[in-house]
Amino acid sequence: MTTDTRTTDGTAVRRTLADRLAAFINEASSPILANPLVSIAVGASTGSWRWTALLTVFTGVLPAGVIFGALAVQRISDHHVTDRDERPLIMASILGSLVLGLAVCLIGGAPGPVTAVDAAMLTTLGVLAVITIVGRWKVSVHSAVWAGIAAMLALTFGPWALLTALAVPVVVWGRVHVRDHTLPQAVVGALTGAVVAGLTFALIH
Template sequence: MHNVVDVPPRGPEDLAARGLTEVFAPALLAAVMPIVIGVHSTTPVSLGLAWALVGALCCSVIPNALIWWGVRRGRLTDHHIRVREQRRTPLIYGLVSVLFGLVLMIGFDAPRPITAMVVVMFVLGLAVTAANLVWKLSIHAAVAAGSAAVLVIEFGPQLLFSIPVVVLVCWSRVRLDEHTVSQVVAGSIVGLIVSIPIFLVLR
């Protein structure tokens, strides 16, 4: 069993880093992104919202519930799964949940932009799962960068302000000693090379 001790924030920068880590956690972004895309891209909005909630359920709520269950049972150190060796099983279960959502969306002809967003989440999940078998790639950075890229594609250049947010998320992970610079840079690159072509082609 790996023991990871939470170190209390030591000052304003650590508090800011902890806040960024929690606000832009992969689970939260995975819940919010399908809703943002669904509401913006689908008419009537109620249809987009309904399918977006299915996406949020399968991409975030179910996988995150499984992680919290693992934490409560003592099988995982914390909800961010800091120990790389513990990540494989939760990531695989998360992939199964996202795949189930995709099957529903394709089978019942969900709006294309929402389906495209969930495909991005699934392929990104595959990529980070494979990488984390051997290296602690930053999932925070990957999901943040992928989400920012999708927002720019969907809404246009006015959403370029999301890029500095990705940089801040990466900074927060390094500041908290959860990742190295190379791990957050690699995560960001993976997020971009997965999300941009997939969302452009499928939306």
């Protein structure tokens, strides 16, 4: 099944069911949505809604504000920050939010899992930033986020939560299908998220 959409110059583009499914997956798996959700889930496991709210601000609300603020002033082309050259500023700004969040957690004596989430996101994004900026290679943040989520949820709630890892190949496929990333970029992103976020979270929580 295909449908026609039109570009700004009026050219017809054929969109298949797979195209539409991939577009939906990319929106639904956006780190803008995923990061606050895992922050709420892990934060709630500690029983502290105050720390859950603070964690969500630093890992979700402020990063989303950075992205949509940059979009509003046309510093980036889209909320997925598809253009690699636009990523350094966004990554640096979000790293700043995560560093501030980690400082608040350490100074305020946050529960271990809350601190661990912030630290895991910080270290993972730091590695992704090095690959993106120094290596000049657009590794997938979407894939890294979902692999990291699976690792953190499994360490928090037990092995059954590893079922969330089933989302990772779906996200990888979506990123590759819309041609925002190559398969190696999406796979390396997933491996980075699983290893870096998983190890950091395990060491701290």
